[in-house]
Amino acid sequence: MALLTARRFLLVLAGYALFALAAMLAAPMFGAEPVNVPRALSQWWETRGAAVRPYEVDILLHLRLPRILLAFLTGGALAVTGAVFQALLRNPLATPYTLGVASGGSFGAVLAFFLPAYLPWIAFELGPFNYVQCLSFAGSLGAMALIYGLARTGGRISTMELLLAGVTLGMIFSSLILAVRYFASPHIVVNMDRWLMGGLSVTGYGEVRSVLPFLAVGLGVQLGLARALDQLGLGEELAQSRGVNVARLQALVFVFGSLAVASVVAVAGLIGFVGLIVPHTARRLTGPDHRLLLPASLLAGGGFLVLCDTVARTIIAPTELPVGIITSLLGGPFFIYLLVRSRRGGRMWGVD
């Protein structure tokens, strides 16, 4: 790739933005109930201020639009965090879920489904958050604190221990989830499984509003670290000698990446593959420079999940498929295609 200039930066991002915008404009038209977007918009304009609105307007504004926004935010957050974790761990297989934080979140959510049968008072709501979201978020943050503590040696976190602690803790949480499922009654297990498969069902703008502040901070910090992450590509020692505070960079990346993952998992469960394939695809298309790769991943991941969610909503409408199944089914073959192609010419990753 050529060196990053202002012109290339703007041109490439404009391309990605176009893709994301196209996905977000096309998505509202499809669904169990087809919506004629221009007609709905004109009806919305005509009935502004009225108490009762045509159902098409309601579907567009209160179901489709918030869902598309949530899909975009979720996909973007997973893709950015995946790209950043791959750089942090210098491992092409890293995903936002690799470091065990999401497993903690899943365990929290599964507990939230299990407990109300025994502790009715736990079915609380905290502002815009319901108790499943709260327990999931708490589980993620708890896991993050635990992993951070385990990986911290001599005043800094070691990425190798971060990986080991994260993967191990992830396995422990998986076993705990199995244990809780074993004792839960079958109809609750169904709910747990639905949640674990990931999904973007919304009721208005509550979910979007509740994740937005956490994502703004989590993604903002990660995007701001792009230039330092570039330096990490040639190793910690060289980065350190260029003036990067490597220990602080690693801690910031882990904490704020985990914050983004925790908030996304709390509202959408586990949506696989976006955080793995979108960064890789973007890296192939635009090169490894994180100043370009991270915003590109945000736009591409957001657009990709909007598309996948549209397919999930419509393919067997009026029933919905979990979007995680679609991301893997659409993304998996595409990723294999990239792998095969890169095996023929050039590599995807520097060292392999």
Add this chain to the structure above:
Amino acid sequence: MTTPSPSPAPSTPPPAAQSPAAEALVAHDLWHQFQPNWWVLRGVELTFRAGELVGLVGPNGTGKTTLIRLLAGQAAPSRGQVTLGGRPLSKIGRLELARQIGYLPQNVRSSFRLTAEEVVAQGRYPHQRGLGLLDARDHAVIRRVMDETRTLAFARRQIEDLSGGERQRVLLASVLAQEAPFLMLDEPTSMLDIHHQVEVFQHIRRLARRGLGVLVITHDLNLAAHYCDRLVMMFEGKVEAEGAPEAVMREAVLRKVYETELIVDRNPVTGSPMVVLLGNREEEREDRRWPC
């Protein structure tokens, strides 16, 4: 290409060639340990000036890499301190330090598909702010150091696809792009064949002649003796001998440090000291008696 923008007063220091050689990098009684009761460095005193090429030599495990890392400000010594122009390195900001001292560690691997040009451009990090887009001056520096290291020909090739010698030159260019007056190179020639080794040494000597202070770790005593202005021989965490190559490359010193039979002769062409290893001849005679 970015259009050159009229930038306000440049925040970067002048290139090394113009800066006075007065600033010296000095190690004051350096002690370092990674574990209690195991000192890797035991009281190293060293003064290192701009404009000289110094070879840091000695057997494996005698603290060469530790010393170069402390001198580059990559770690803080357990005891003692390193000063640059009288200022302790610990009091100098990270980015300023990176503009003063360039450091090339051993075995740098790239985890992404970076091109040679991108690797070199990364060396501009301590001079950049914000998004770090390259300005006209950055482009000029990148071009100059790539020209000097003869890496322009493969600027757009992936660094992991280059040969060992080419890679090493690209990495050297990347460190040079920092425009630091001091360079610390940890075995830059260890994986190169002989003509590339000579090439690297010729290049870093030219840099020293231009006013840079270059400290290089190497295991090749003959190359070091030929190209370096000064040698520092490390042994068991201390400076065993230091000075002009003739003063350090003495049979007594080398026998003690390397524990092997050798003679020091003069290179018939260049006149610089030359080590000839003899091995343990007693043992070799034994080996010949019992062919396996």
